[in-house]
Amino acid sequence: MNKAPILVIGATGYVGGRLVPRLVEAGYRVRAMARCMAKIRSRPWGEDPGVEPVQADVMDPDALRQTVSGCRAIYYLVHFSTGSESERAEKAARNLIEAASFHGVDRVICLEWLGVEPPDLKILRSGPVPATVLRAPMILGSGCASFEILRYLVDRLPVMIAPGWLNTACQPIAIRNVLHYLTACLEIKQTAGQTFDIGGPEVLSYLDLMKLYAEEAGLVRRLTISVPIQSAPLNAWWISLITPVPAAAAWDLTEAWRRPMVAEDDRIRTLIPQKLLGCRETIHLALERVQEELVETRWSDAGAVALPEWSLSGDVHYAGGAVVQCCYKVRMRATREEIWEPIARIGGIKGWYFGNFLWKLRGFLDRLVGGVGLDRGRRHPSELFVGDALDFWRVVEVDPPGRLVLVAEMKLPGEALMEFRILDLGDGTCELQQRSRFLPRGLAGLLYWYSMYPFHQLIFGNMLKNIAGAMNHPITWGPEPFTPDPQESELMPPNAMDEKVSEMDNPKERTQTP
Numbered sequence: 437m438n439k440a441p442i443l444v445i446g447a448t449g450y451v452g453g454r455l456v457p458r459l460v461e462a463g464y465r466v467r468a469m470a471r472c473m474a475k476i477r478s479r480p481w482g483e484d485p486g487v488e489p490v491q492a493d494v495m496d497p498d499a500l501r502q503t504v505s506g507c508r509a510i511y512y513l514v515h516f517s518t519g520s521e522s523e524r525a526e527k528a529a530r531n532l533i534e535a536a537s538f539h540g541v542d543r544v545i546c547l548e549w550l551g552v553e554p555p556d557l558k559i560l561r562s563g564p565v566p567a568t569v570l571r572a573p574m575i576l577g578s579g580c581a582s583f584e585i586l587r588y589l590v591d592r593l594p595v596m597i598a599p600g601w602l603n604t605a606c607q608p609i610a611i612r613n614v615l616h617y618l619t620a621c622l623e624i625k626q627t628a629g630q631t632f633d634i635g636g637p638e639v640l641s642y643l644d645l646m647k648l649y650a651e652e653a654g655l656v657r658r659l660t661i662s663v664p665i666q667s668a669p670l671n672a673w674w675i676s677l678i679t680p681v682p683a684a685a686a687w688d689l690t691e692a693w694r695r696p697m698v699a700e701d702d703r704i705r706t707l708i709p710q711k712l713l714g715c716r717e718t719i720h721l722a723l724e725r726v727q728e729e730l731v732e733t734r735w736s737d738a739g740a741v742a743l744p745e746w747s748l749s750g751d752v753h754y755a756g757g758a759v760v761q762c763c764y765k766v767r768m769r770a771t772r773e774e775i776w777e778p779i780a781r782i783g784g785i786k787g788w789y790f791g792n793f794l795w796k797l798r799g800f801l802d803r804l805v806g807g808v809g810l811d812r813g814r815r816h817p818s819e820l821f822v823g824d825a826l827d828f829w830r831v832v833e834v835d836p837p838g839r840l841v842l843v844a845e846m847k848l849p850g851e852a853l854m855e856f857r858i859l860d861l862g863d864g865t866c867e868l869q870q871r872s873r874f875l876p877r878g879l880a881g882l883l884y885w886y887s888m889y890p891f892h893q894l895i896f897g898n899m900l901k902n903i904a905g906a907m908n909h910p911i912t913w914g915p916e917p918f919t920p921d922p923q924e925s926e927l928m929p930p931n932a933m934d935e936k937v938s939e940m941d942n943p944k945e946r947t948q949t950p
Contacts, residue, residue, distance in 0.1 A: 440506060441465040441488060442622070445532070446513035446738070448475050448823060450580060451547060451618075453733035454611065455511065458619055460486040469503055472741045475823040478834065494528040497535065504535040509622060512546040512560070515738075522555045529556035533563035541565055543628050545621060547572060547614070550607075550633055551695040566629035568621055570614070570704075573635050573697035574645075576718045577611030578725035579734035579815070581681050582689060586642075587726070588679035588811070590649045590658060598660040599671055601694040602642040607635035610713040610721075620708045627707060635699030637712045642693065645715060652719045677803055680811035681735070729785075729817045736812050736825035741832050743843060744851045746875050760876065760885050762892040765869040766900040766914035770907055772858045775868055776837030777818075778906045779856050783826045784814035789906065790898040794891060795827075798846070802828060807847035829854065850874050850881035865912055868903065870896050871920065893917070 442459055446452040447468035459466050460481060467488045470476050476489040492499040494514055504510065512532060516525035536544055543566045548557055550571040560567045574582045589596065617634050621627040640648075643660060650658050672687035681689070705712075713721075725731050746759060768775070782788060788795050799810025812825045824831045826842060833841035837858060844852035857869040872892060876882045900915040 439465060440508035441467040443467045443469060443504060443507040443510045444513065445469045445494060445510060446515075448472075448479065449513055449515075449738040450733050450735050451611075451614070452511070452513045453479065453737060454615055455513070455618055456487060457481045457484075458615055460484055462619060464622075467503070467507060472823065474833075475741050475821070478821040478823070494531055495524065497531040500531050501535040501538060504532075504539050504541060507539070508542050510536055510541055510544045511618065512544055516554070516556070525554060525556040526559060529559040533559060533565060536565040537563065543568055545618065546570070547618065549573070549692045550635070550697045550699065552692050561631070568627045568629070569631040570617055570621070571631065571633050571699075572609055572614055573699065574606050574608040574642075574693070575611055575614055576608045576636075576715065576722060578722040579731040580611060580722075581685055581735035583722055584735060585675055585679050585681055585686070585689065586645060586649055587653075587723075589675070590646050590653065590655065592678055593658065594656065595659045596646075596661070598643065598662045599674075600662065601671070601690060602646075602660070603662070604693060604696055605639055605641060606645070606693065606697045607639045607699050608645065608715050608718070609634055609636040610718040613710060613712055616710050617704060617708055620710075621704075624707050627704070631701075632704040633699035633701045634704060635697075635702075636715065636718070638715055639698055640715065648716050649719050652716060652723060673806070676806065680809065680813070682808055683806050685735070731815050734812075734815050734825065737815070737823060741823045741830065743832050743841075744853070744875065746851070747853055747873070759873050761871065761873045761920070762889065762896060763869065763871045763918050763920055764896045764900055764915050765867055765918050766904060766916075767861065767865050767867045767912045768904045768907075768909045769865050769912060770904075770909040772837040772860055772866055774907055774909065775858050775866055775903070778903045779840055779858070779868075780820055780836065781818050783829070784817065786817070788895075788899060789902040791891075791895045794895065799828060802846040805847045808845050848874075848881075849878070849884050850876040868900055869918075870900055872896065 442464050444452050444456055444459070444466055447456050448470045456466050456468050457480070465486055465488070467490055468476050469490045469492050471491065471493050473489060473491040476482050481487055482489060490503050492503040494500055510532070514528060516522070516528070532544065544560060545568045546560060547570050548554060550573045557569065561569065576583050613636065614634065646658060650656070669687070671690045672683040675681060675686035675690065676683040679686070778789070796810055803809035808828050810827045812827060814826050815824055820826070820831050820834045820840065822831055822834055828844065828846040829842035830845050831840070832843045833839060839858070840856045842854045844854070852872065852874045855871040857871070859867040859869065861867055874885050876885055897915040897917070901911070904911050
């Protein structure tokens with residue numbers, strides 16, 4: 437086997453995060469590329485000796501060319517929203533083809549939706565590097581956006597107003613079958629430069645799929661009322677209101693599902709034979725994973741991890757205003773590790789230790805205005821990675837047993853961070869600090885903050901009190917509000933430590949992408 441590395445672009449996304457460990461298990465060296473080094477290294481496979489983590493962006497041609505150097509094949513698993521991001525998609529595809537041809541890469545392998553022709557696909561196909569394109573219909577698997585839409589619609593709606601596209605024919609495929617096709621086509625020369633339709637063993641409608649889900653989930657038969665609703669914005673808003681999938685992603689999915697998604701070219705079944713899982717078996721396996729909270733990757737994993745610039749410096753006036761904050765702390769007789777355990781379990785099914793109704797109400801209001809809401813939950817009950825979605829927050833820093841930093845992704849007239857710090861006081865006690873910081877945008881931001889401030893005071897102090905109670909450790913002081921020392925070190929960006937180490941090792945290469 438050729439030992440040149442295989443580059444996976446989009447290594448921390450839903451498909452990429454599952455493909456990397458399977459390639460390593462198959463004996464390949466993998467160069468895992470994402471926009472955030474901390475996000476890669478926080479994955480279970482991030483420190484595997486067979487994985488070379490690389491920080492780069494497909495929109496940066498110089499960094500991409502450096503990343504592609506030495507690779508024999510590239511998995512391109514980057515998805516751009518249709519319409520508004522078509523120009524970015526085309527530019528990214530050109531950057532990839534230019535870098536791949538410059539370094540003599542054998543081939544590019546990409547995964548696209550069946551029945552949809554994104555603007556970058558033509559560029560990839562017409563380039564000098566052979567492109568293997570796998571076109572998939574609806575993908576079923578725990579944590580997949582399409583499965584989450586199916587799950588939440590059926591779970592929450594015993595009576596459903598069904599738009600016309602739910603009667604469209606589809607041929608769903610299990611994520612494990614998709615991963616097998618992606619992995620196996622590396623060594624099948626006949627797949628180079630070819631486009632294949634990949635689908636499961638059954639063709640059925642989305643309504644049929646919902647009936648299967650209800651049976652596997654042990655739900656009573658759902659009543660559907662068909663109406664000729666074809667409005668993409670209305671469909672997207674409806675889905676975003678009922679499910680955790682935001683309107684932008686729902687728009688892309690429903691636009692694809694309005695067309696029949698049936699594999700017409702099944703040549704790949706002969707080239708890469710495997711057992712194709714039926715829809716019932718796939719749904720059963722996915723539900724088991726969800727119920728056991730053992731979801732490997734989720735649709736919400738994708739995307740950059742970004743800290744607001746104002747959080748990295750004590751001088752925030754350039755950002756448009758002063759940061760307001762609400763901070764509480766409590767001291768208790770416990771170790772940092774003991775306190776970290778309930779912090780690591782916060783959110784999701786566990787909730788927020790106080791005022792869960794208020795948290796749910798805030799999430800519902802966020803959904804009404806097109807936000808992500810509270811339904812995303814969390815990937816794992818006690819495990820947190822950089823980049824994980826956590827209800828309507830995202831993890832931007834996790835350093836057990838001392839620090840957890842979350843950035844808000846709900847609709848806000850400003851930018852918000854919430855941080856937990858655990859300090860060892862050296863006398864058998866530790867201090868748990870909760871810090872909420874907000875940079876308001878104009879008058880609306882200020883009105884929002886001060887209208888919510890009484891609720892923050894109610895929630896955060898009691899939250900710390902209940903966290904201590906969950907551990908059955910005595911509180912020695914607090915909870916009390918406090919004002920952080922302005923001289924304290926501010927947050928570091930997710931890649932700052934990586935860059936600092938790189939500069940120490942290579943002082944002459946400080947401007948290069950690691």
